[in-house]
Amino acid sequence: MRRNVLPGLRLSLGVTLLYVSLIVVLPLAALVFKAASLGPLDYWQIVSSPRALASYRVTVTAALGATLFNLFFGLALAWVLVRYRFPGRRIVDAMVDLPFALPTAVAGISLTALFTSNGVFGSILDDYGIKVAYTPLGIMIAMCFTSLPFIVRTVQPVLEDLDPALEEAAQSLGGSDVAIFRKVILPLLTPVLLAGVSLSFARCLGEFGAIIFIAGNQPMSTEITALLIFIRLEEYDYQAAAAIASVLLLTAFLMLAVTNWLQARALRYTQRS
C-alpha cells in the first residue's frame, strides 16, 4: 500500500467497513437469504402474482412521474436559489429540507387533508374533475414531496461553483440564452442531475409513510409495493415479504448502477489523458 501522510487509514477504514456491514449489508443479506429460502418456483409465483405486478406498475410509474417532475421543478428551484437574491430566499432555502425533517406520515396526513374532495386543494380540483386523493396521482404527489430535496441539494452546490466566466464567454461568442443553457450549463449539470434523479427515484420506490394515507391502498390500482410488503409481514408471511422486497432492492440497485455509469460517461471530459 502507498504510504500516506495522513495517519489512521487502517483504523478508519476498519471502523467504516464494520459499520457498513452492520448497518447496510447485514440486513440486506438477511433479506436475500430469506427470499432465497423459497424455491425458485414459489419465488417466481410470489413476485409475479397479478397483485404484485400491479403494485410494481403503480410504484414505478408514480416514481417516474414524481422524479421527472422533481427534475424540472428541483432544477428550477435550485436555479432560483443560486442565481437570484430576493427577500425570503434563505427561508425558501431552509424549507427545501423540510421533507427530510418532517415525519413522512405527517406529510401524508397533511397532503391527504389538502387533497380530499373537501380539502382546500381537493375541492378546487374536484370542480375540474381531477381527483388526487386515493388515486395514483396522489401517490405521485406524496412521492414528489418527500424526494424533492434530493435534486435541489445535489444541483445547488454545482450550480454555485459554475464559473460565471463560462456564460460570459458564451455570450461574447454570440450565444443566445437558450443556446447557452442547452450547450453549456445543462451539459455541465448533467452528471449531478443524474445523481439527483437516481437518489430521488430510489427514495420514491421505497417511500411508505407519506403514501399510504393518500393512496387509498386498493389492491391492483393504488397499492404500492412497499405496502404490499407490509401486508405480507402483517400476515406473518416473511418469505413472501422478503421476495417482493428483493424485487424492489434489485430495481433500486440496477437503477443506481445505470445512473452511475451514465454519470461516469458524462464526466469523461474531466479525465486527464
Next chain:
Amino acid sequence: MKIRLDHVVKTFQTFRAVKDVSLEIESGELVALLGPSGSGKTTILRMVAGLEFADGGHIYFGDQDATDIPVRDRGVGFVFQHYALFPHMTVAQNIAFGMEVSKTKRDKAAIHARVAELLRLVRLEGLGERFPAQISGGQRQRVALARALAVDPKVLLLDEPFGALDANVRRELRRWLREIHSELGITTLFVTHDQEEALDLADRVVILKDGHIVQQGTPEEVCREPKSAFVMKFLGDANMLSAEVRDGRAYADGAVIEVSGIADGKAELYARPVDLDWAVGGPGVAASISRVMDRPGGRRVIATTGSGVPLELDLEPERAVKAGDAGYVTLRRATVFAV
C-alpha cells in the same frame, strides 16, 4: 475598428470604479491598460466588451454608439484570465462554439475548415480532440484565443491573459500574441498589472490609478517621460530621495543634478537602479553597502545612506563591491518632481 470612450463612468454600489475616462484606440492598434488592482482597468475592458454597462458616458465602435449594445451583438472577442474554456467540449468544439451558435449559418464543412485553420494559427494542430483538462495552461489560453478569433471579432479584448501562467510560458505567449496581432491587424485591448508585459507587447500603454487615466503613450514615452511619481514607481524599481531645487539644480544629500522646468523649492528625486553608480570618493550621497545580490546580468547593490534611506543600484558584473564598503552613490540621471 476604432474604439472611443467618452467620459465613461462606472460605479459599483458606492465604489466608483471608473471615473470619467476618455480614451481613443486606433484601428489595428495594440493597447495595454496597465494599473494596480482596483485601478478600474478590468472594469473598463468589460465595459468595452459589453459585460458591464457604463453608468455614464459613451463607448463608440467606429461611428456607432455601442454603449447599450449587449455583449452578444457587439462583435468582440474576449479572452479571460482563467481561460473560461467549456470543460465538457473538446478543443475543436470549443473553437467551433461561436460559429455554431451564430445567427449566420455555416455548414459543417466550413466550420471544420475554420477550426483547422485556427488550430494552425495558434499552433495546436493535432490537439483538437483533447479536452481542456488534458492540455497545459499555455495551450488552454491559446485555445481561448482561437475561440475568440473564430467569430471574426472587430475587437479583441484580453483580461490579464497571461496572469495565470508561469514566467517562461508568459514570455513566449507574449511574443506569439504580438506575431498574431501583426498577422491579423485586429484592434486589441488588453489588461495587465505587469508593467513588463505592457511595455513588451503594446503599441501604446494606458496607465490607470483609482479609476483615472494618469498617463498614456508609447512605451518609450511613458518610460522616458513619466509625468508623475506614481508612473515612475509603477513602471519599475525606483529610488526616492528628498531634494531641494535651486536655480535649475536639484540637491539631494550631497548629490547634484541639473533639472529644467521645476520651480525652486522642495522636490522628490527619483532614480532607477541603473541610473545610480557607486564611487569610493565623493561627490555623491554618502552611503554604505548593506547587501549585494548577484544576478545573471549584473550586481544589484543595496546601499544605505547616512540618513538611513536604502538605495538600490545596478552595477556591472565586474565591479568589486561587498557588504560593509563605504563610499558614495552618484547620479547618472534622475527624474525630479516638485512636491
